[in-house]
Amino acid sequence: MTTYYTKSHEWIRVDGGQATVGITTHASEELGELVFVEAKDEGTEVAAGDAAAVVESVKAASDIYAPVAGTLAGFNEALSDDPTLVGRDAEGEGWIFRMTVSNPDDLKGLLTAEQYKSL
Amino acid sequence: MSDSLQRTPLYDLNLELGAKMVPFAGFEMPIQFPAGLMAEHLHTREKAGLFDVSHMGQIRIAAKSGDVKDAAAALETLVPADYVGLAAGRQRYGLLTNDEGGILDDLMVANMGHDLLVVVNAGCKVQDADRIEKALSDRCVVTRQFDRGLMALQGPAAEAALVPLCPAVKNMRFMDVIETELATATGPVKVTVSRSGYTGEDGFEIGCAGADSEKVARAILAQPDVLPIGLGARDSLRLEAGLCLYGNDIDVTTTPVEASLGWAIQKARREGGSREGGYPGAEVVLKQTRDGVSRKRVGLLAEGRAPVRAGAKLFADAEGQKEIGVVTSGAFGPSVKAPVAMGYVASDHAALDTPVFAELRGKYVPLHVRAMPFVAPGFKR
Numbered sequence: 017m018t019t020y021y022t023k024s025h026e027w028i029r030v031d032g033g034q035a036t037v038g039i040t041t042h043a044s045e046e047l048g049e050l051v052f053v054e055a056k057d058e059g060t061e062v063a064a065g066d067a068a069a070v071v072e073s074v075k076a077a078s079d080i081y082a083p084v085a086g087t088l089a090g091f092n093e094a095l096s097d098d099p100t101l102v103g104r105d106a107e108g109e110g111w112i113f114r115m116t117v118s119n120p121d122d123l124k125g126l127l128t129a130e131q132y133k134s135l
Numbered sequence: 136m137s138d139s140l141q142r143t144p145l146y147d148l149n150l151e152l153g154a155k156m157v158p159f160a161g162f163e164m165p166i167q168f169p170a171g172l173m174a175e176h177l178h179t180r181e182k183a184g185l186f187d188v189s190h191m192g193q194i195r196i197a198a199k200s201g202d203v204k205d206a207a208a209a210l211e212t213l214v215p216a217d218y219v220g221l222a223a224g225r226q227r228y229g230l231l232t233n234d235e236g237g238i239l240d241d242l243m244v245a246n247m248g249h250d251l252l253v254v255v256n257a258g259c260k261v262q263d264a265d266r267i268e269k270a271l272s273d274r275c276v277v278t279r280q281f282d283r284g285l286m287a288l289q290g291p292a293a294e295a296a297l298v299p300l301c302p303a304v305k306n307m308r309f310m311d312v313i314e315t316e317l318a319t320a321t322g323p324v325k326v327t328v329s330r331s332g333y334t335g336e337d338g339f340e341i342g343c344a345g346a347d348s349e350k351v352a353r354a355i356l357a358q359p360d361v362l363p364i365g366l367g368a369r370d371s372l373r374l375e376a377g378l379c380l381y382g383n384d385i386d387v388t389t390t391p392v393e394a395s396l397g398w399a400i401q402k403a404r405r406e407g408g409s410r411e412g413g414y415p416g417a418e419v420v421l422k423q424t425r426d427g428v429s430r431k432r433v434g435l436l437a438e439g440r441a442p443v444r445a446g447a448k449l450f451a452d453a454e455g456q457k458e459i460g461v462v463t464s465g466a467f468g469p470s471v472k473a474p475v476a477m478g479y480v481a482s483d484h485a486a487l488d489t490p491v492f493a494e495l496r497g498k499y500v501p502l503h504v505r506a507m508p509f510v511a512p513g514f515k516r
Contacts, residue, residue: 076444
C-alpha cells in the first residue's frame with residue numbers, strides 16, 4: 017500500500033487497482049470543522065483534476081479533485097451522519113471516496129509524502 | 136495584505152489574540168480567532184462574545200436650532216422611519232432609500248438627547264455621510280466620527296460581563312442608549328452604550344474614542360465567559376437571527392417592502408400616518424405597500440445537510456423548470472444544526488411552508504419557506 021499526495025491537498029492510498037481518497041490533515045485544519053461532505057455517484061468516470069467530491073465548512077464549499085483518472089467506487093457513508101470525522105482523522109477514518117485507478121502509471125506523477133510536506 | 140486597507144483601533148489587539156485577518160469593506164478585519172467559527176458562534180449563543188465592529192461608521196447629527204427633534208425631522212427626509220417620535224435614550228433601525236425606493240444602506244439611529252448618533256455599514260459610510268450632509272447641512276451639523284471604536288458584546292452572559300465595568304447598563308432594556316463611563320485598567324473612559332446588536336442575542340454595542348478602544352476591549356475580555364469573535368461567526372449568527380447583510384440580502388435593487396422590512400417603517404410614515412411618505416422613493420414604497428410586490432425576502436430551511444449558498448437559483452419544482460428566485464445568504468447554522476438561508480422568491484411562493492428547490496451542483500435540493508428568526512431571540516425587553 018502506498019500513499020500519494022496532490023498539490024491541491026488530496027491524498028490517495030493505493031492497494032492494487034483500488035484506491036481510497038481523502039484530504040490531508042493540513043487541508044482539514046485550514047478548512048476548519050466540516051458540516052457537509054458529498055461525493056459524486058459510484059460509477060462516475062473522472063479524469064485527473066475533475067471535481068469528485070465536495071466538502072463544506074461553515075465558511076465555504078471546496079471541491080475535492082480526483083488525483084488521477086478512474087471510476088468512483090463508493091463514498092464514506094459515515095460522513096453523511098458525521099462530517100466532523102474528517103477533522104478528527106483526515107488521513108484515516110475520514111477518507112472521502114474510493115476509486116479504481118484507470119492507469120496505475122499516472123500515480124507516478126503525484127507527490128510523495130516527503131514532497132508534499134516540503135510544499 | 137494590501138497597504139490600502141484600513142485598520143481599526145483594535146487591529147493590534149486582534150493580532151495579539153490570534154485573529155486570522157481578511158479584507159472586508161476596505162478594512163483588515165478578524166474573520167476568526169483560534170477557537171474557530173463553529174466554537175465562536177456557539178460560545179456567543181451560550182455565554183458572551185466580543186466583536187470588533189469599529190469598521191462601521193459613526194455619524195453625529197446635531198440640529199443648528201439645538202432641538203434634537205429638528206435633527207430627527209431632517210433625517211426623516213432620507214429614511215422612512217419615525218425618528219421624530221423616538222424618545223431620548225432610545226434607538227431605532229432604519230433604511231436609507233433612493234428615488235426608486237431601493238435601499239442605499241441600513242442603519243441604527245439613537246436619540247442621544249442633544250443630537251442623533253447614527254451607525255452605518257462600513258462599505259457605505261462615506262457615501263452615507265456625504266448623502267446625509269448634502270441633504271441636511273442647511274439645518275444640521277453632520278460630524279463623521281470614523282476614528283471612533285465600536286464593539287459589540289453579545290450573548291446571554293453579556294450583562295453579567297459588562298455590569299462590573301459599567302453598572303449603569305444593568306437597567307437598560309432592548310434598544311436603550313446611554314452615555315456613561317466604563318472602568319478600564321487605567322481608569323474610567325467615556326462610552327456610549329446601546330442594548331442592541333446583530334446576533335439575535337441580548338447584548339450591548341459600545342462606542343468609545345479610538346484611543347480608548349483597546350483598553351475597553353481588554354477590560355471586557357478580562358471578564359468571565361467572554362471570548363473574541365470574528366466576522367465569520369457574526370455572519371452565521373445574524374443569518375440564524377434572520378437579519379439582513381447589506382450588499383447580500385438588501386441593496387439598491389431591493390425595496391423595503393420586497394425585503395420584508397416593512398416593520399422598519401412605523402405608522403406615522405405609512406399611508407394615512409401623520410408624516411406619510413416624505414422620503415426618497417416614497418411613491419414606490421407606498422404603492423408597493425398598498426398593491427403588493429412581485430417578490431419577497433423569505434427564510435429558507437433545507438431538508439438535507441447540504442448548505443445552500445448565496446447565488447443559488449431557486450425553483451418551484453424539483454426538475455429546475457420554473458425559476459422563482461435566488462438565495463442571498465446561506466450557510467450551515469451551528470445553533471440550528473442545519474443549513475439556513477434567506478433569499479427572494481416570487482410572492483406566490485412566499486407563504487410559510489411553501490416547498491422550493493435550490494440548484495446545487497446540478498441537483499435540486501428541497502427547502503421550505505420558514506419563519507425567521509431561526510433561533511429564539513434573547514432580547515431583554
